[in-house]
Amino acid sequence: xxxxxxxxxxxxxxxxxxxxxxxxxxxxxxxxxxxxxxxxxxxxxxxxxxxxxxxxxxxxxxxxxxxxxx
Numbered sequence: 001x002x003x004x005x006x007x008x009x010x011x012x013x014x015x016x017x018x019x020x021x022x023x024x025x026x027x028x029x030x031x032x033x034x035x036x037x038x039x040x041x042x043x044x045x046x047x048x049x050x051x052x053x054x055x056x057x058x059x060x061x062x063x064x065x066x067x068x069x070x
Contacts, residue, residue, distance in 0.1 A: 001064045005036045008061035011054060026053035 012022060019033050026049040032042050047058055054061070 002067055003039055003041050004063050004065045005039065005061065007063060008036070008050070011056065011061065015054070022050065022053065026050045 012018070017025070019037075022028075023030060023033055026046075028046050028049055032046045035042050047062060050061060051058055
């Protein structure tokens, strides 16, 4: 399964928050943002910090996508 943060990026666009502002609001590192930008898994602690900063639930910012076999 792949991790998709598309929901998070949409929330940021809707709230007019850039990634640096999210980092500052939530206390996550640039490394976490970089991993998320590549669709890589990050710690539950980091996701919790983001949810607290944006006042949302984990399902609002992340989803798992089933890989398609060719």
